[in-house]
Every structure is written in C-alpha cells, then in structure tokens.
Amino acid sequence: MTTPPFPTPAHTVRSIEDFLAISPVLLGFWPEESIVMMTFGADRPFHARIDLPPLEVHDVELLATLASALAEPAGRHGARAVVLLYHSEDRAAAESAHEALAPALRREGVAVLLALVADRETYADLEDPDSVSQPYDVEGHPFVLDAIVSGRLTHRSRSELVASLDPDPVRVARIAGALDATGLADGGVPTGARAIRAHGEWVEGTVRKAIFSGAAPDDATLARLLWVLQAPQVRDAAWSLISREAAGAHIRLWRAAVRGAPDDLVAEAAALLGWAAWQEGDGALAWVAVERCLAADPEHGLAHDLGLLLQHAVPPEEWEAGFDWTSGLPPEARGA
Known part of the structure; x- marks a missing residue:
C-alpha cells in the first residue's frame, strides 16, 4: 500500500x-x-x-x-x-x-x-x-x-517509478572499481566498538556535507559509504540524520547511492532511501525502496519496520530524527 x-x-x-x-x-x-x-x-x-x-x-x-x-x-x-x-x-x-x-x-x-x-x-x-x-x-x-x-x-x-531505481551500470562499475582500488573489502565490515565509532562519525560528516552541499559523493567516497553501512550501527549514524525538513535532500543522496551500488551493497542505501521518502511523505517511492531492499536482503529489519509503518499509514510526524546512534557503545568508544 x-x-x-x-x-x-x-x-x-x-x-x-x-x-x-x-x-x-x-x-x-x-x-x-x-x-x-x-x-x-x-x-x-x-x-x-x-x-x-x-x-x-x-x-x-x-x-x-x-x-x-x-x-x-x-x-x-x-x-x-x-x-x-x-x-x-x-x-x-x-x-x-x-x-x-x-x-x-x-x-x-x-x-x-x-x-x-x-x-x-x-x-x-x-x-x-x-x-x-x-x-x-x-x-x-x-x-x-x-x-x-x-x-x-x-x-x-x-x-x-520502480525502473527509476534501476542500477546505473556505468556508476556501478566505477563504484566496484573504487572498492577494489581502496582495498576496503580487505579490512572487512566494521565490528569493534572503536571502529564503529570512527566509521559512524565519518558517515555523519559525509552525509551532512552531502545534504548541505547537494553534491553527490565522488566514487571513492560513495564506495566507502556503501561498504561501512553494512555495519547496522554505522548505518544508524546516517539514519539518525533523516529529518522531515531535509528529507528531499536525503532522497537525492540515497537514490544516487542505490543506483550506483553493487547488488551486494544496495540494501542499506535502499532502506535509507525508503525512510527518507516516508519522511517526505512519498509513500510510493518508500514502498519501491522497501521492495528493492528486501530483494537484496529479505530479512532486513529496518525495511520490514518501514513496511509496517507504510502498511498502517503511520504519519511521518510520529518519528523524530536525531536519536543517539552511539547508544550501547562502551564509554571509551563514545569519546568519554
């Protein structure tokens, strides 16, 4: 629906x-x-x-x-x-x-x-x-x-509308090349508390810059962004920034990320696009993004949660951005 x-x-x-x-x-x-x-x-x-x-x-x-x-x-x-x-x-x-x-x-x-x-x-x-x-x-x-x-x-x-999120083969190839060139995959997905904190803060800064400037990240930056978002708490650093006031800018960022993402890295970007679309009030795009996310990761928790919100016509005003994505990290990993 x-x-x-x-x-x-x-x-x-x-x-x-x-x-x-x-x-x-x-x-x-x-x-x-x-x-x-x-x-x-x-x-x-x-x-x-x-x-x-x-x-x-x-x-x-x-x-x-x-x-x-x-x-x-x-x-x-x-x-x-x-x-x-x-x-x-x-x-x-x-x-x-x-x-x-x-x-x-x-x-x-x-x-x-x-x-x-x-x-x-x-x-x-x-x-x-x-x-x-x-x-x-x-x-x-x-x-x-x-x-x-x-x-x-x-x-x-x-x-x-569904086709508007189809992969851009040229950009996907460039992102895959950037992943290889930077050796990100060799280091694995962030897991330790300090790594999650460091990557999460980088994601915060990168997303804020993209939203403020309106410019899409370059290939190397988008490749790193897509890679580290695989860690759920790092993904939450980007999620916490999606507000109703800036939802349109987040849609532009995550739409570009979805179209440039290799298939195995598209799920988190699609979930964030869906959330931004819901906050914008664009239920049609939100559902399409949910479907794209679940096609890549059928058990994706955030996508399933968003699907329930859309199914029950929960208004965007019921959610507020700015939650503390560092919650649960040990004090030393939180900069205390």
Missing part, C-alpha cells in the same frame, strides 16, 4: 473528472490495475494505493486480505468517508474487489461516497449496478498539468 507522496497544493474537487485527475497527482504516477482510496474526516486524512489482483486469482482469503489492508487503517485513523477509484481495464476484477472492500469499510464505520472503475478512457459507478460507462480524459486537466510542471507527476506508471 502506498500513502500520499508529498504535501500537495490544495485542490477543490467538484466533479468525477476532478477525482480521476487528482489520483495520479497524489501518487506521483499514473496508477494501473490499482485501487486508490482517498479518506475524508480522519484525524489526519490520507490516501492509499494497493494493487488490484487479476480476477482469476480472487478467492475469499485474498479478498479479505485486500479489504483489510485498506479498511483497517481507514477505521483506525478515524476516517468518516472514502472515495474509491479502481484503475483497471478489468471491470469484473474491480467489482469483485469492491464487493469485499465496501462492506469492510462500512464495518469500520466508514462510508463510501463514490466508487468508480476507470480505464483511462471510460469510467463507471460501481455503487450503481445499472451504471453505463462514460468517456473521460484528464490528460489535460489543470490538476495534472500543474503537477507535471511542478515535478510532482513524473512517472507514467508504477513500473516506471
């Missing part, structure tokens, strides 16, 4: 076309085979997206899981009503999912204001069994044009 990407300008929604246009704006990409839920009346209104599985795999268990994934957070956050948009070319799959989701929402005390199935050319009302498909086109809608111009809508699909 994805939550909204970033604070978006206030838009007044007056029509069905407005709802269909605001959907990609909120997500940062054009949804396909997706259910998008917009909440109203919650303590902190949020929007979410979940994959719409093809009809042939629908069964009682899958539909119950799908319904719970959206209805539970809507109810827990106090939403009073939702709009549901089923972006799909398969009306039967949308109807099947809606038959499970709508009652689940109502059991949570959440009213369904509007439920549409839309395929980018026509839409129909799923709450009206006699609804006839109506044509629509929001490519030139003011909401969409504004989002494109401002850079908030940059991907044609979620798969395009």
